[in-house]
Amino acid sequence: MKNWSLLTLIAVAVASLSFSTAPAKTPAKKKRSVAAASRTVVFPVAGKSRILDKWGASRGGGVRRHKGIDIHARKGTPVVALADGRIVERAHTPIGGKTLWLKSATHPWTAYYAHLDKQYVTEGQYVRKGQVIGTVGNTGNARTTPPHLHFGVARGKSWVNPLPFVKNAPKVAAKTSTKKKATAKRSTRGRKARR
DSSP: HHHHHHEEEEEHHHHHHHHHHOOOOOHHHHHHHHHHHHHHHHSEEEEEOEEEEEETTTETTTTOOOOOOEEETTTTTTOSSSSSSEEEEEEEEEEEEEEEEEESSSSHHHEEEEEEEEOOSOOOOOOOOEEEEEEEEEOOGGSSSSSSEEEEEEETTTTEHHHHHTTSOOOOOOOHEEEEEHHHHHHHHHHHHHH
16 A cells, blocks of 8 residues: 555656646747847947837837837938848838838848838848948838837748847948048138138
8 A cells, every 4th residue: 555655646746747837938949040140140220329119118008019129320320231131122101101121031030120211222122231221210100209210020920029139239330421521521621721
């Protein structure tokens, strides 16, 4: 009888361990793919910028959730292709304003750029990682907000948090335009002449 009780106790213990609930973990393969992506892309805004609004923040009075990140920078700051790929859509919509969709050539996702001030590429155009494709703005429903890039990532028909893809990505240096350089040279010459 003692053996029977001991066997029952062991069986119950083994069964209870198999039903314990460990916290759900992100599959290792998915973690590796996001980490690998962050090493093969560049940050979507060149030069000085900062992320203010993150994934999941309330929008529309709590009606919807933010499906991207907002990267704030001065209006006209260059926006770059974070990876090699093709511009699959260029649009001007009431919500996103001037938008671009970039289908990565090497990753299973599409990047979404919204509220652009300028769009420098055309639909169907192949772009290289780091290439300037537009500039930061506040078009669409961002007309009353400070200039920023709304940046999103879609896998198929599902939005995913883009922050892990870009938070450790290197930034491309912002280049001063020829027009700005010429203006700066003229104003410097004028100061020297006045001295």
